[in-house]
Structure formats: structure tokens, C-alpha cells
Amino acid sequence: MAIPAIKIENVHKHFDDFHALKGLDLTVNQGEFFGLLGPNGAGKSTLINILAGLLRPSEGNVSVMGHDVVTDYQAARMALGVVPQELVFDPFFNVREMLRFQAGYFGRGKENDAWVDEVIESLGLTDKAHTNMRRLSGGMKRRALIAQALAHKPPVIVLDEPTAGVDVELRQLMWGFIRRLNQEGHTVILTTHYLEEAEELCSRVAMMKQGEVVALDTTANLLNKFPSKNLCLKLSAGNMPASLSSMVKHQDGQTYVLTLTELSQVEFALSELRKANAVIEDMQLNEADLEDVFLSLVGGA
Amino acid sequence: MSLINAQTRGVYTLFKKEVLRFWRVAFQTIASPMITALLYLLIFSHVLADRVQVYDNVAYTAFLIPGLIMMSLLQNSFANTSSSLVQSKVMGNIVFVLLTPLTYLQFFIAFLAGAVVRGFVVGFSIYLVAIFFVDLPIMHIGWVLVFALLGSALLGTFGIIAGIWAERFDQMAAFQNFVIMPLTFLSGVFYSIHSLPPIWQTISHFNPFFYMIDGFRYGFFGQGDISPWVSLGVVLTFLVLLVALSLKMLKSGYKLRG
Numbered sequence: 304m305a306i307p308a309i310k311i312e313n314v315h316k317h318f319d320d321f322h323a324l325k326g327l328d329l330t331v332n333q334g335e336f337f338g339l340l341g342p343n344g345a346g347k348s349t350l351i352n353i354l355a356g357l358l359r360p361s362e363g364n365v366s367v368m369g370h371d372v373v374t375d376y377q378a379a380r381m382a383l384g385v386v387p388q389e390l391v392f393d394p395f396f397n398v399r400e401m402l403r404f405q406a407g408y409f410g411r412g413k414e415n416d417a418w419v420d421e422v423i424e425s426l427g428l429t430d431k432a433h434t435n436m437r438r439l440s441g442g443m444k445r446r447a448l449i450a451q452a453l454a455h456k457p458p459v460i461v462l463d464e465p466t467a468g469v470d471v472e473l474r475q476l477m478w479g480f481i482r483r484l485n486q487e488g489h490t491v492i493l494t495t496h497y498l499e500e501a502e503e504l505c506s507r508v509a510m511m512k513q514g515e516v517v518a519l520d521t522t523a524n525l526l527n528k529f530p531s532k533n534l535c536l537k538l539s540a541g542n543m544p545a546s547l548s549s550m551v552k553h554q555d556g557q558t559y560v561l562t563l564t565e566l567s568q569v570e571f572a573l574s575e576l577r578k579a580n581a582v583i584e585d586m587q588l589n590e591a592d593l594e595d596v597f598l599s600l601v602g603g604a
Numbered sequence: 605m606s607l608i609n610a611q612t613r614g615v616y617t618l619f620k621k622e623v624l625r626f627w628r629v630a631f632q633t634i635a636s637p638m639i640t641a642l643l644y645l646l647i648f649s650h651v652l653a654d655r656v657q658v659y660d661n662v663a664y665t666a667f668l669i670p671g672l673i674m675m676s677l678l679q680n681s682f683a684n685t686s687s688s689l690v691q692s693k694v695m696g697n698i699v700f701v702l703l704t705p706l707t708y709l710q711f712f713i714a715f716l717a718g719a720v721v722r723g724f725v726v727g728f729s730i731y732l733v734a735i736f737f738v739d740l741p742i743m744h745i746g747w748v749l750v751f752a753l754l755g756s757a758l759l760g761t762f763g764i765i766a767g768i769w770a771e772r773f774d775q776m777a778a779f780q781n782f783v784i785m786p787l788t789f790l791s792g793v794f795y796s797i798h799s800l801p802p803i804w805q806t807i808s809h810f811n812p813f814f815y816m817i818d819g820f821r822y823g824f825f826g827q828g829d830i831s832p833w834v835s836l837g838v839v840l841t842f843l844v845l846l847v848a849l850s851l852k853m854l855k856s857g858y859k860l861r862g
Contacts, residue, residue, distance in 0.1 A: 318862075355703055358862040377705035385703055391696035395625050401700075407617030408704035410610025451700060 306369040308333045308459045308490035309354065314363035316349050316514075323349045325514040326363070331492060331507075333368075333458070336485050338505030338522070339494040340597060345511040347494045348388060351463050355385045367459055381409060384457035386449050388464050392436040398447050399423065399432040402454045409455035422450045425480045427473075442473050449477065459490045466497060478504060498593040502526075508593070510600055517600050522593065529596045533589040534561040534569060541581030547572055557584075562595070615710045618701065622718025626684055634726055637680055641672045641730045645737075648794060658796040659827050666741075669734045670748075670821040671793035673727045674755060678816065681723035681756040682763040682784055685715050689767025690776045693859075702861065708854035712764065712847075719760025720753065727752060740824065747823030747832050754839045755816040761846045768853050768860065787813045797829055812842045 309331040316324040324346045331337045339347050352358040353365055356376050364371060370378035393401060402419045406412075423432050426446040431439060439447060449465060460481070466474050482504065485491045495501055501508055501522070508525060510518040518525060538557045550572070553560040561572060569588065576583065626633040649665040656664045692698040701711065734740065742748060770776040790804075791813035797805050808814045819835030822828035828835075854860070 352862070356861065357699065357702055359857070377707070380703060380705045383703075387696075387699050389696050391699060393692070393697045393700065394695070395628050396621075404617055404621050405700060405704075407620075408614050408701065408706055410613045410705075412613055 305333050307331060307366075308335065308368060309492065310364075310366045310369075311350070312364045314350070314353065314365055315361045316346075316353065316358065317361045323514050324353075324360075327514070327516060329509055329516060329519070331490060333490050334485070334488055335507055336482075336491045336505050337493065338501035338508040339492060339511065340498065340501055340508060340593075341494075341511035344513070346514040347511055348463060349514075350511075351385065351461055351492075351494065354461060355383065356380055381455070382458050384452040384455065384460045386452040386460075386462045386465050388467070390441065390444050390448065392439070392444055392447065394435070394437040397433050397435050398428055398439070398450070401436060401447065402450055405451045405454040411455050415455070418456055419450075419454055422453050425483075426450050427476055441468065442470060445469055446473065446477070453484075458488070459492070460484065461492045463494050464496065465493070466495065466500065474500075498597055502593040510597060512600070518596070525593065525596050526591065529591055529599060531591040531595060532563045532566065533591060533595070534563055534572060535559070535585075535587040535589065536561065536572075536576075536583055537585040538576075539582045539584035541576070541579055543581070544575050544579035546575050562591075611710070614704065614706050615714050618706065618711070618714035619717045622684070622688060622715060623721050625688060626718075626722050633680070633683075633722065634729060637676045637726050638729050638733065641676045642733060644672055644794075645669065645734065649738075652794075656795070656799075658799075659825060662825050662827075663738075665738050667796075667821070667825075668794065669731075669738060669740055670824045671817055673730050673734070674751070674817045674820045675788050675791075675793045676730055677723040677727035677752060678755050678759045678813065679784060679788065680726040681719040681759040682766070682780075684719040684722040685760050685763030686767040686770070686776055686779070687763075688715065688718070689764065690770050690773060693767075693771065694773065698860070708851065712851060712854055715764055716757060716760045719763060720756040723756030723760070724752065727756075742824055743826040744823045748820060749823075750836070751816055751820035751823065751832075751839070754836075754843060755820065758812070758816070758839060758843045758846060761843065761850050764850045765846065765853065768850070768858060771859070787811055790814075791817050792829065793817060812838060815839050 307330045309329070311327055311329040314324050314327040315322070327350065339350070341347050349358060353360050354367065354372060356372055356379070359373060366372065367379040368382040370382065372379045396404070399419070402422065403416065406415045406419060423429055426449060428443070428446050428450060431443055436444065436447060445465070452460065462481070465477065481491055493501065493505060505522055507521050509516050520528070533552070536559045538559070543551060543559055547561065550561040550563070551559055552562045563569065645665070645668060648668055653664045658664065658667045766776065766779045770779060790808060791811050792808065797808045797814065800808065815835035815838040818828045818830060819832045819839065822832040
């Protein structure tokens, strides 16, 4: 069997009194597009920083492409490209210089320049290749940050909330490129707050809450496990009867979203509304999305 | 490509980045200390030239120059590592280096080599300008180079320690004003410590800067306040201690890795 891209075994991390990671186990296989979801403070960034060697685990083992991140850190880091969450940059250099330096730290030389140029082009940075990092706009800095993580062509790519504050155009460009890299065999691990992003891109998802993995499955299975549907109703007269209030997930004026566990509940809902003399102006029935799964696992209990 | 080559290239790249970092702002990092040193030279030589005679056959102006060269070399070696580290910590771009396979020893070597180059560039620039105006012999080039190398390495290492320790620019400024400046000015840059009251002479003997400057000056004039061999011993001892401390900090990941 192939070596897993990432293997996390019983990892604990303590910050003084705070128990940030509580015995995490997780395996990401080579070639996967893996999503790591969870609210702020769930431990996603702590986990990524341990992978990257910026933090050391208090207990447990983590390896990248079979190389332990503590005992064999050089090989582990060689295999890993991390896009940090913060928009950091070095104000002394231009984009191409930074990327060549970054590749150089990993021992790559001139033979790597073609790849650096390819990354620059794919991320739409060609016009800015000779622009000082300081003069780039926020979106361009974000692109450069992604390019830096890819400069040494790592087999495993970790993106820590890369789309926070990024416009739609860049998001599409970025995902187009990352998806291509994934198709070419790179493993991609993504943390994000945008659930539709994870739903669209990730083949498998782990959901974290307070330092633990609370769900781990393929995206399709997670969605099937919670076979709920959303019934969206807009009332032009009358109110939502009390008998339906337990099903209301969301209300915005006269627009209600009801969670249904079975399709037969549609009929029940409609008859209750009729009894209450409510008039339906518009109605929609939608499949549940990852957000519903996420909320039921992380938000609710 | 073999692994050895890849490792060497990693260190070399970081070293190159450290050198380019100060070279890009050469006006601030080279020209500005040069002008400062030449102003000192102009003023002190005018005021003191007729009054102070430190060694026989050595004009005060000539005596002053090696002190000024060494002072600038030391301060700039310190500034290179310390400001680079503090800046990249405050800006957050230190992660770009921390994410790489570079070992703590490679990190140390690259930063230190950058500091030595900055020290030498500044020191040599001042020398080149000074010899236009003043007749300055070099009796023992070996001692000059040894003390320039050890001095810049010592202060470069000290800068690494300060840069790792300091979390903000004001902490670094305090370090510079309360440690580096007093040590430079109380080291015999402008005078021979024999002209000081006995108590200050004793205190000066605990200042490593004194030995670096005295040994360096010995290389020019063949005479100094103490034997260059003693200075060499003291400077080497301090260097070994500081290198050990900074490597210990880097190895443990102190303030860099959690």
C-alpha cells in the first residue's frame, strides 16, 4: 500500500493549561483533496502548524510522505508546501526573486526556474513578477503567498484558509490551478470557513471541534448520513403555526427555512399551514449541504 | 543532484538573501554609517589632534581611524542580524524560512555570514575613504583581518541572540542604546584606556569591545594597550560563549517555534 501523504497519530498539543488538540488521529492518502473544517479555535491551525514544524506536538506522531515531522523534519518539510493564513511578505524583494529564494531554501536551483515561471503565470502574476512585494495589492499578495508555498513543487500542499477576503475572480483562478495540481497527483489539504468550497472541491472531509475530529468521511457520505432536506417557504399572509416551530431552522421576515428529515413531512407542513390559514407565496425544496451537516455536528450539540 | 549540494544551496540562498537585503538599502546600511564615522573623524581629529598623543610616532588622527572602522564594523554586524530577525518576526515573514528544511545550524551560518559581509563592507569603505586624508600604515595585516573577522562574527552572533529575544522594535532599540552603544564608547575607540582614571581602566578590561578594538589597532601600528594574543584569547572566549548560547536558542526553537 502506498505511503499516506499525511499520517497523524494520537496527537496532543497543550498550551500551558489549554488542551488544543486532544489525541487526534487522521490519515490523508496521496492524491486526495482533503478538507479540514471547523469553527475558530477548533485546532485546525494548530494541527497545520505541527505539520509544518512551526509547533511541536506535546504527544503523538505526525508524518508527511512517511517522514516524521520531528525526527526526520528535513525530508518532511521538503515534501510539504504550506500557505500560511496571515498575509505575510518580505518587503525587500520582488515576486520572482522571492519565489527563487523560496525554492533555493529547499535546495532547488536554476533547473527549477521554469516551474517558478509556470506558477507565476498560472496564478496570474506575470505582470507583477518584477513588482516589489510591498507594492502588491492584497489579492496579489495572496497569490504570491500561494506561489511561495508551491515554489519547490511539493507533493503535499496545505492551504490554511486561503480564500479569506479573496474576490470571486481570484478564488476561481486559484481553485482552477490547485485542482489541476491535484489532478497531476499533488495531495491537497484545505482548511476553510466556506463550506460550499469544501463541498465543491474536497473528496473527503474532517470536521473538527474543540481539538477533536467529530466527523470524518467522504463528502458524499457525510451528506447522505444526514438525509435532511430544506423546505424554504415564503408566506404572504398568516404565521408559522406552533406545531411547526421545532422544524424551523432559520427565519428572515416572512421567509422560513424548515428542516425535514423525511420527504413525507412536506405534506404535514402544508396541512398545518392550511389549518393556520397561512398563504404560501413561494416554496422551494433543497438538498441539505455541508453547512447543515456541519451545524448539526459542530454548532448544535 | 546530491543531497549535499541541495543542503549547501539552501544555506547559500539564505546567505545571499541576507546580503541582498542590506545591499538593496545600501544608503541606509553602508553610506550612512560611513558618513557617521567620517564626521567623528573630522570633529575629533580637529579638536584633539594637537592635544592627544597616544603612541609615539602615531598621529591622533591615524590612531582614531582603526577605532572608528572597528566601531562601525561591530555596530553594523550587530545591526544586520538583529534587524533582519526582528523585522521578519514583526512582519511575520520569518515563516518562509521556518517552513524550509534548513537546520538551525544552517540558519545560524547563513545569518552570521551575512553579518560578517556587512561588517566588512562598511569597515572597508571607511578605510578606503580615510586613507585619502590620513597616512595610515598597516603593520600586521593578519591581525587586522583576524580581529575584523572575529569582531564581526561576535557581534553578528550577539545580533542573532538579540533578534531572537526581542519581540518588538523598541526592545531592539533599548538593546542598542543600553548595551551596544555604551560598550562601544567605553572601549577605547577615541582614546587609549591608559588615559582613563584607574577605576574606568579596570571596568574597561571587562568590556570585550576593548579587546577587539585594541587587537585590531595593533594590526595597524604594531602597538596597543595589551598584547594582541591576550585580546585574541578574550575575543575567542566570548565568541565561543555567544555562539553556544545562540545555537542553544535556535536548537530549542526559543521564541521561533512553539
